[in-house]
Amino acid sequence: MQVNLLHISTTPVPRDLPLDLPLPEWLLVTLLIVSFLLHIIFVKLMVGGSIITLWAEVKGLKNHDYDVFAYEIAKTVTVNKSMAVVLGVAPLLSINTLYTIYFYSANALTGLAWFMIIPLVTIAFLLTYLHKYTWRAMANYKYLHISIIALAVLIFLIVPTIFLTNVNLMLFPERWGDIKGFLSALALPNVLPRYLEFIGACLTVTGVFIVWYNGRKSYRVHLLYETFSQDRLKRQGYYITTFGIGLQLVCGIIVMITLPAKGISFEVVELMVFGGLMLFVAMWFSWKALSADSELKRDKQFWKVFISILFFILVYGGSRQLYREQALYQHRELMAAKTKAFEQMSKKARENPVSDAGNLDIDHALGDLSKGSALFKQNCSSCHKEKQRLVGPPVQEMITIYRGNEKGLKDWIKAPGKKRENYPQMPGFPQLSEVELTEITKYVLSIK
Structure with missing residues (x-):
């Protein structure tokens, strides 16, 4: 636990949006889980169906029945794609609402890759339609026709990589400071195994779908295939x-x-x-x-x-x-x-506005402390509040110990130890200069 707290104390802690949720949190979580599961089932059918279509059409170069099989699956890909898009709205809105800071922070850190999802998906969708509707027209240009679905499959394999990388990154704000774009986020532990697991799930769900689709009593297998029986399919x-x-x-x-x-x-x-x-x-x-x-x-x-x-x-x-x-x-x-x-x-500032006239000394003092205040918020406020315990002791306790001893507080911040059994050890701040340490110390001891 102490290691975890120490790591969090050096993690970016942004302010949240102080807005009420539009629905009770439990209901939003339920909506997120249910809607995402429905969405991801059709995503898997779309991705898995595209992979199986490509595989079957390649085998269809030597066996015509596989070509028919590929076409039958290709017809379902565009339908499942439409369902995936429609059912993707609810989970996207839910995760945006519940995890706003985390979701958008991950999006910003992966940058261009995240923004490429929409154009990539659009291109892939158009390719699947082109592939389906030119099946007979391009019967004599099979390699070109196969290249269309191959490109669509490639894009369908890239897009989940981006999404999984972002979803993984949003869970680990302690790593945000290390991320330098999509590739560095992709290198985080757990991304690749989850991606391969997702591909396996796409094939699993698609396989079950193929069993059902080809096992329907109304499905006229004997009119479509030369040698394939319903049982073989x-x-x-x-x-x-x-x-x-x-x-x-x-x-x-x-x-x-x-x-x-x-x-x-x-x-x-x-x-x-x-x-x-x-x-x-x-x-x-x-x-x-x-x-x-x-x-x-x-x-x-x-x-x-x-x-x-x-x-x-x-x-x-x-x-x-x-x-x-x-x-x-x-x-x-x-x-x-x-x-x-x-x-x-903010409330205190609104209730007690400082007049610009007649308070030059106060303004000057605040100006002198502004750097220390900013440095404190950036480096210390995630662990220390003014009057209440957070990760570390409250500021008022520091003032009681170090009042009149600016050097002592500065030395402690520079090289902290462990004083209290029930508090984690405070990390050092080697990134702060002597001047910055002085500014923080002056600001802390000025708080009344």
Whole structure:
């Protein structure tokens, strides 16, 4: 705990926006989780469907039935894309409202990459439409046609990288000072494992969708395919599902290992382990479907796979939200204290305005202390309040100890030790010059 507090004491702590939430916080959190899970399911269908379309169309160069299979999946990609966009509005608004400072800070730090999401997604969407509607027109130009969906897939693989990097960065304000753009944020622990886990999830969800889509009683398989049966198409879906779950399980273990400890708790680990068990159960049922010796036995496994994966998605979404809350809890407390202190100062200034006339000595004194005040707010206010304990003791206690001893306070700030058992050790400030230390000391001892 002391290490965590020490790290936070050197972390940027901005003021929050002192505005009431438009809805109760619990309702906004619920809306965020539910709407995001719905949104991400269709995102996975869009990304996974595009990957499978590319793979199948390449195989279709030698086997016409795979080309038909690719076209059937391609027709669903644009529909799932539209659903993903519509369902993405609610979680975006919710996370903006609940985590405003963190979300926008991460966006600003990744800069150009974040702003490129909209043009990249727009290009990818247009490519999927072009690919779908030119299927027959470009039948004699297959390599060119495949290159269209390949470019769309490439963009679809880039965009989640940007989003996951930002979502990861917003959880770790203690790293904001080290980030120098998107690539440095991408290098933070946990980003790559989460990305690979996401790709596995895209294949898992798409595989289940393929089983359902091709297993419909109204689906005229015999009119579309030359050799592929309905059962073979469903087996294809189970192969994709099993591979996707396997990738998720491997990457999920790496995600748990690389998650920074500050957001880990027994409840988070419990949820993640339970989610992993649900995923393993889904893989078992999917494998049973693949190894079944009849279509009837294979069909009996579908709802078992579906429900297991659905439970995993719900549990996983809850565990991510719980981790987010715990990872940001301490920093949000500091930010709330800083915001409250600022509001009190603002109120006091409004209630006791200083007249410009007849107070030249006061103005001069305030001017002399303005540098110290600014330096104190920048370096000290995240841990020290005037009259209340925060991370460190209140300023009034410092004044009691060092009144009339400016050098003693300055020496302590320059090379602090540990005086109290129930307080963390104060960090040093080697970045401050002698003049700046003097200004801070003068300001602290001037507070009445």
